[in-house]
Amino acid sequence: MTTTASVQVYTTNYCPYCTRAKQLLTKRGIAFEEIDVSNDDEKRAWLVKTTGQRTVPQIFIQGSPIGGSDELHQLDRSGELAKRLAAA
Known part of the structure; x- marks a missing residue:
């Protein structure tokens, strides 16, 4: 499935979990924007404020946070990922 949905x-x-999440998106043909926050304290602070999480990856679909790699994989297994991307 190829999509034009906005995925960040x-x-x-x-981060091995980041690699795992990116591999799933690539395998599913889902285009995404990768934003590396390795050396960006301002973006890291924004992520914590926005998601309440200090870990990466943090994944957004159409600007809404869905969580990290585990949550992405769960959405994929349940079919909800495809639904969210189709609705976007």
């Missing part, structure tokens, strides 16, 4: 993945360059 906030990552760091040393």
Whole structure:
């Protein structure tokens, strides 16, 4: 499935969960924007304020946070990921 939905993945360059999330999106043919926050304290602070989470990845679909890699994989398994992207 190829989509034009707006998907952003906030990552760091040393995060295996980020790699796992990006691999799933790539496997599903879902285009995404990767935003590396490894050395960006301002963006990291924004993520914490926006999501309440200090971990990466943090994934957004159409500007709404869905969580991290585990949540992305759960959405994929349940079919909800495809539904959200189709509705976007």
